[in-house]
Amino acid sequence: MELLKKRILKDGIVIKDRILKVDSFLNHQMDIELFNEIGKEFKNRFKHKNITKILTIEASGIGIACIAAQHFNNVPVIFAKKYSATNLDKDAYEAEVYSFTKEESYKIRVSKKYINSEDRILIIDDFLASGSAALGLIDIIRQAEAEVCGIGIVIEKYFQGGRKMIEECGVELESLAIIEDMKNNIVTFK
Ligand code: 5GP
Secondary structure, X not given: OHHHHHHHHHHOEEEOOOEEEXXXXXXXXXXXXXXXXXXXXXXXXXXXXXXXXXXXXXXXXXXXXXXXXXXXXXXXXXXXXXXXXXXXXXXXXXXXXXXXXXXXXEEEEEXXXXXXXXXXXXXXXXXXXXXXXXXXXXXXXXXXXOEEEEEEEEEEEHHHOHHHHHHHXXXXXXXXEEEEEOHHHOOEEO
């Protein structure tokens, strides 16, 4: 998506060759006009999938997922909640995720009330790095015996290996900007 790539080059800040900060339009201040174009593009790429719900993870996936949902007939958006506590909640599906940015593991949970076996779910998130967050979300959908219809990612850091993990799960992955590498703090697209 050219508009997004241009914005990354203009406003993205690379930290230590591995973290891309996009606080001015995606992760802190949100550019709603751009979010709307992102939502439209996700719809284009997943239009034949009969999506019934969108699943994301708090916090930065929520805004993108909500705008995208408006392009999918206003389907409900569910966001997985993050917990550091280890106590098991019987009424929730649970998975473990390793945080790339914080370098620690945490649990994510979704109440069993909000996913059922008839659901056809699209996962949406801001970044794909190692794939841990996406794999946790796939795990939760599969625990509910619902269908994982695809993953829509705004920015994929290809060099961190997440794509391979997703493909091994047999899930379609669509990323709107794919970064080949960020060596010397310079963004190069694939
Ligand atoms: P993964 O689980 O694929 O390793 O990492 C994806 C998650 O980590 C995303 O939900 C995102 O919030 C966060 N993340 C990973 N890399 C970056 C990055 O370079 N910049 C920002 N802002 N978030 C990132």
